[in-house]
Amino acid sequence: MIRSGRSGAESIAEALNVEAIPCPSVHTPQQNRHRRGDGWQHTTVKAILENPRYTGFAIYGRWQKVEELLDPEDVAAGHVVRFRRSPQSKIVRSREPADPAIVSVDTFTRLRRALEAGWDPAALTEQYNAAVAEKRSAEAEFSALKVPERVSAEDIRKMVQELGDMTAALDQADASDMRSLYKALGLQVSYNHETRSAEAAVSPALRGFNVGVRGGT
Numbered sequence: 400m401i402r403s404g405r406s407g408a409e410s411i412a413e414a415l416n417v418e419a420i421p422c423p424s425v426h427t428p429q430q431n432r433h434r435r436g437d438g439w440q441h442t443t444v445k446a447i448l449e450n451p452r453y454t455g456f457a458i459y460g461r462w463q464k465v466e467e468l469l470d471p472e473d474v475a476a477g478h479v480v481r482f483r484r485s486p487q488s489k490i491v492r493s494r495e496p497a498d499p500a501i502v503s504v505d506t507f508t509r510l511r512r513a514l515e516a517g518w519d520p521a522a523l524t525e526q527y528n529a530a531v532a533e534k535r536s537a538e539a540e541f542s543a544l545k546v547p548e549r550v551s552a553e554d555i556r557k558m559v560q561e562l563g564d565m566t567a568a569l570d571q572a573d574a575s576d577m578r579s580l581y582k583a584l585g586l587q588v589s590y591n592h593e594t595r596s597a598e599a600a601v602s603p604a605l606r607g608f609n610v611g612v613r614g615g616t
Contacts (some may be wrong), residue, residue, distance in 0.1 A: 408441040408448070415439040448514065454507050455500030457493035460485050 415422070415438075422439045451458050462482045470476040502510075572580075585602035 408444040411444045412439040412441045415444075449511065451490075451492070451507060452498075453501040454504045455496035455498050456504070457497040459491040459493075460489050463489070 420439075422437075422443060447453070451461075461484065463485045465481050465483050466478045467481055468474060468476070468478050587600050587602075589598045589600075590596075591598070
């Protein structure tokens with residue numbers, strides 16, 4: 400169980416340890432002789448997230464060697480060599496990829512900017528997982544939809560013929576039958592005296608009705 404109130408790098412390191420995933424010093428001890436194989440540390444996770452080598456390009460000049468006096472007031476006391484991060488302007492990237500990329504340059508750049516702005520990786524991971532779950536749910540619903548059948552030319556021809564038969568039946572119907580039909584359809588006619596035109600609207604009842612028209616269907 401991951402404890403709350405921890406940084407993203409710490410949460411990731413703890414999750415990796417819980418899942419017994421070997422840390423770099425255990426996986427490749429010959430390349431990490433200066434490190435203890437005591438599991439993942441948040442500093443290791445942070446270093447991986449900030450390492451541009453995972454984009455596949457060779458990177459030069461990320462660190463610079465600095466000599467510092469042990470005692471600024473006593474030069475004879477000697478100095479100590481330290482390594483510090485170089486400014487971005489001093490870092491050089493190869494023109495062509497040197498190794499297969501694990502992450503794209505665009506994704507790495509956006510991640511680095513987010514980290515510099517104080518973003519917590521654990522928070523974005525939760526948002527990403529929620530987005531993935533929502534996407535999969537939408538894809539499942541879309542796959543379950545039935546594709547409507549296309550209407551063929553023969554189907555259209557039959558519908559036109561049926562409409563023609565209906566017109567003939569209405570022409571042959573008597574007034575009483577038409578009144579029942581108009582009532583069922585909720586027919587309303589508005590006449591405009593100025594334009595001498597009529598506008599008809601229907602609002603049929605949806606609960607079903609049965610009106611017979613003589614002379615047809």
